[in-house]
Amino acid sequence: MRALVYHGPGAKAWEEVPKPDIIADTDAIVRVDTVTICGTDLHILKGDVPAVTAGRILGHEAVGTVEAIGSGVKTVIAGDRVLVSCISACGACRFCREGHAGQCMGGGGWILGHKIDGTQAEYVRVPFADTSTYLVPDGVTDEGILMLADILPTGYEVGVLNGGVRPGDVVAVVGSGPIGLSAITGARLFSPSHVVAIDLADSRLEAAKQFGADITVNNVTEDPLELIRSLTSGLGADVAIEAVGVPATFELAVKLSRPCGRVANIGVHGEPATLHLEEQWIRDITITTGLVDTYSTPTLLRLVTTRQIDPARFVTHRFALDEFDEAYDVFARAGETGALKVVLSRTS
Numbered sequence: 001m002r003a004l005v006y007h008g009p010g011a012k013a014w015e016e017v018p019k020p021d022i023i024a025d026t027d028a029i030v031r032v033d034t035v036t037i038c039g040t041d042l043h044i045l046k047g048d049v050p051a052v053t054a055g056r057i058l059g060h061e062a063v064g065t066v067e068a069i070g071s072g073v074k075t076v077i078a079g080d081r082v083l084v085s086c087i088s089a090c091g092a093c094r095f096c097r098e099g100h101a102g103q104c105m106g107g108g109g110w111i112l113g114h115k116i117d118g119t120q121a122e123y124v125r126v127p128f129a130d131t132s133t134y135l136v137p138d139g140v141t142d143e144g145i146l147m148l149a150d151i152l153p154t155g156y157e158v159g160v161l162n163g164g165v166r167p168g169d170v171v172a173v174v175g176s177g178p179i180g181l182s183a184i185t186g187a188r189l190f191s192p193s194h195v196v197a198i199d200l201a202d203s204r205l206e207a208a209k210q211f212g213a214d215i216t217v218n219n220v221t222e223d224p225l226e227l228i229r230s231l232t233s234g235l236g237a238d239v240a241i242e243a244v245g246v247p248a249t250f251e252l253a254v255k256l257s258r259p260c261g262r263v264a265n266i267g268v269h270g271e272p273a274t275l276h277l278e279e280q281w282i283r284d285i286t287i288t289t290g291l292v293d294t295y296s297t298p299t300l301l302r303l304v305t306t307r308q309i310d311p312a313r314f315v316t317h318r319f320a321l322d323e324f325d326e327a328y329d330v331f332a333r334a335g336e337t338g339a340l341k342v343v344l345s346r347t348s
Contacts (some may be wrong), residue, residue, distance in 0.1 A: 001016070001017060001018075001019045001121060001122040001123050002015065002016055002017070002121070002122055002322065003015070003017045003054060003057040003117070003121030003122065004057060004058050004119060004120040004324045005017065005056070005057055005058070006016055006044065006045070006052060006053075006054060006055070006056045006057075006058050006225070007054050007055070008047075008054045009046060009047030010046075010047075010193055011045075012045060012050075012324075012328070013056065013237070014103070014322060014324050016293065017057065017121070019122075019123050020117065020123055020124065020125035021090070021125070022068060022070045022125070022276035023125065024070060024071075024072075024127065025070035025071045025072035025073070026070055026072045026127060026128050026129060026130065027069070027070045027071060027073070027125055027126065027127055028065065028066050028067075028068065028069045028070070028073055028076060028082075028088035028126045028128060028129035028133065029062045029066070029067045029068040029069075029123055029125055029126075030065065030066055030082060030119060030123065030124075030125075030126050030133070031064050031066075031067050031083075031104060031122070031123055031125075031346075032062045032120075032123060032124055032321070032346065033057060033063055033064045033065060033067045033142055033345065033346050034062065034063045034064070034142040034143060034146050034343060034344070034345045034346070035059055035060075035061060035062045035066065035321070035342050035343070035344050035345075036047045036061050036146055036147075036342060036344070037059075037118055037120075037210075037327060037328060037331045037341075037342055037344075038059075038060065038061060038150055038169055039167070039177060039178070040060075040268050040329070040330055041059065041113070041120075041153055042326075042328075043050075043245070043268050043270055044058065044113075045070075045091065045220055045247065045328075046270060047135065047197070047270075048137070048268070048270030048271075049114070049268075050268075051096055051114060051115065051165050051283040052113070052114055053059075053198070056113065056114075056116075056117060056118070056120050057113065057117035057119075057120060057121050057124075057125075057126075058113045058118050059112065059113045059118035059119035059120030059121070060110065060112040060113040060114065060118050060119060060149070060150065060268060061084065061086055061119060061146060061149030062083075062084040062146070062149065062307075063077065063081070063082070063083055063084070063123060063136060063142040063145050063146045063149075064081075064082060064084060064124070065080070065081055065082075065131075066078050066080045066081075066082055066129075067116075067123065067135075069129060069135065069190075071127070072318070073129045074130055075129070075130045075133075075135075076129055076130070076133055076135065076296055078231045079340070080283050081133060081136040082088035082133040082134060082135060082136060082144075083133060083134040083135075083136055083145050083146070083148055083149055083297075084124065084126055084132070084133055084149060085133065085149055085294050085297060086103050086110060086112065086133075086149050086150040086152075086154075086294065087102050087104075087108065087109060087110060087132070087134050087135065087293060087294040088101075088104065088107075088109065088111050088112065088126070088127050088128050088132040088274070088313075089101035089104055089108050089128055089131040089132055089155065089293060089294070090105075090106025090107055090108045090128050090131070091104055091106075091128060091130070091131040093105040093106040096108070096131070098212055098250060098332065099148070099229065100295075100296040101131075101289070101292050101293045101294060102291035102292055102293040102294075102311065103291070103293075105126075107127065107289070108127065108128055108341065109183055110291060111122070111127070112126075113210065116216070118329045120324065120344075122234050122346075123317050129281065131190065133215070133299075133343075134297060134298070135187045135299060136150075136275050137206065137301065137304075137305045139273065139280045140152045140303075140304060141182075141261065141312055142310045142311045142345070143311075143315050143343050144304060144310070144312035145301075145304070146343065147182075147311035147314050147315075147341065148300050148301060148304065148311065149299055150152075151178045151182045151215040151314070152181055152182050152185070152186070152300050152309075152311055153195050153227070153292050153293075153294050153296045153297050153300060153338055154182060154292040155180070155181070155182025155183035155184075155186050155239075156182065156183070156185075156186035156268065156300065157184070157290070157292050157294075157295065157296050158214065158264060158265075158266045158289075158290040158291070158292055159179075159182070159183035159186065159188050159241040159243065159266045159295060160183055160186035160189075160190065160262045160264075161292055161296070162288040163239040163240075163241055163262045163263075163264030163288065163295065164239065164262050165187050165192060165238075165239050165326075166190060166238070167191040168191070168192065169190070169192045169193065169237075169238035169239055170191045170193055170194045170196070170228065170231055170237045170238050170239075170241045171187045171192045171194070171195045171196065171237060171238065171240075171245060172196045172198060172224070172228055172237040172240045172253070172256045172257075173187070173196065173213070173222075173241045173251055174198045174241065174243060174249045174253045174256070175194065175198070175242065175243035175244035176197045176198070176199035176201070176204035176205055176207060176208040176216075176241065176243075176244050177199075177204060177243065177244070177250055177340070178314055178340050179243045179266055179267075180199070180204075180208070180241070180243035180244075180340050181208060181211045181314065181340065182275060182314075183241045183243055184197060184208060184211045184212045184213050184267065185192055185211055185212060186310055187212070187239075187241075188212040189268070189303075190296070192232055192238075193268075194214055194215060195213045195214055195215065196214075196215045196217060196224070196228060196231070196237070197209075197211060197216045197217070197274075198215075198216075198224045199219070200217075200218065200219060200220055200335070201218075201220065201335045202218060203335070203338045204334075204335075205217075205218060208342060209312075210313070214275070214276060215227070215229055219238060220237060220253070222254065224256065225252075225256060228267050228277065230255050231258070232258060235258040236256055236257050236258030236259070236261055237256045237257055237258060237261060238257075238258060238261055239257075239262045239263075239264065239309070240253040240256040240261065240262070240263045240264070241245065241253065241255045241260065241263075241264045241266060241268045241344045242263065242264070242266060242267050245265055245266075245267025245268040245269050245270070246271075246273075247269075247271065247272065247273035247292045249267065250265060250267065250269070250273040251274060251276070253265070253271060254275065254276070254280060254285070254287070255305060257283075257285050259283045259285070259341075260283075260284045260285070261283075261285050261286075261319055262285070262286045262287075262288070263285060263286070263287045263288070265288065265290075266290075275287075290329065299346070314340050314341040315341050315342075315343050316338060316339050316340045316341065316342070317330050317331075317337070317339050317341075317342040317343070317346045318342070318343050318344075318345065319342060319343070319345075320345065320347050321344050321345060321346050321347065322343065323344060327342045329342055330342055
């Protein structure tokens with residue numbers, strides 16, 4: 001089979017590799033029908049995730065068809081159409097049992113495209129298939145369900161739920177890429193008074209409006225701190241969500257929060273950010289971090305099937321499964337191309 005293989009910072013190739021085999025009785029082999037690229041994949045290619053070593057197949061999101069299962073798999077069978085979650089859950093360790101599968105101690109967590117071969121391939125081995133895949137409901141497109149592999153649960157859990165968004169809150173979302181838009185989508189479910197989207201690119205701010213932001217700020221030409229304070233009698237945002245992963249955006253999110261406010265960091269950071277405790281120690285703010293646990297995926301699946309959210313609208317560019325070079329180029333230059341999510345699909 002062919003797969004996208006990482007060969008060190010800045011290097012990748014679509015090349016011939018061995019097809020995966022079942023190793024454990026809880027494994028499934030899934031034929032990849034639809035796959036996407038994550039911002040985390042770009043961080044890997046920059047060298048920001050040293051745990052990913054040369055020779056690793058990239059990718060941690062897919063919708064596909066089960067081809068084979070181990071003898072211990074009980075919830076899916078060959079021929080089933082499934083969502084492959086970005087998080088693999090052993091289902092038995094302390095963290096999995098507490099709903100924190102991202103911290104799985106039983107061999108799961110974020111392993112696909114990280115510690116084991118991932119989904120940007122014609123086939124993928126999925127460990128712990130019973131607790132790491134979800135049957136795709138009838139009548140829902142692959143593209144729509146694919147967004148539930150990572151970005152929607154990440155924005156919802158690590159941004160909205162960790163940030164404790166409540167009715168009437170002023171929510172500032174720093175970054176209007178796919179994760180920021182997912183946070184906006186999730187925040188709207190809790191009836192905030194204002195959702196403010198902050199970004200450098202007008203094209204992404206326009207997308208933020210379509211996803212539910214009622215105020216947008218280009219922080220090249222406008223001061224988001226002044227705007228947030230004007231909305232809140234000088235206090236600041238109830239919840240500030242960081243959805244980029246660079247020092248400047250984290251530091252901005254902290255500045256935007258009010259006393260006793262909440263700062264939810266979603267972004268994947270590849271270098272240190274400064275927390276100005278000399279300013280913040282007295283303000284009673286709460287800062288949360290997190291890797292998605294995907295405990296919200298069943299809830300999001302219900303919201304998709306009842307048409308309360310429409311994840312397919314994240315998809316802006318489509319490619320064949322062997323067009324990874326072009327897809328990565330378009331996704332990496334999102335400010336120029338207007339890309340939100342790119343999708344690659346099997347053509348036969």
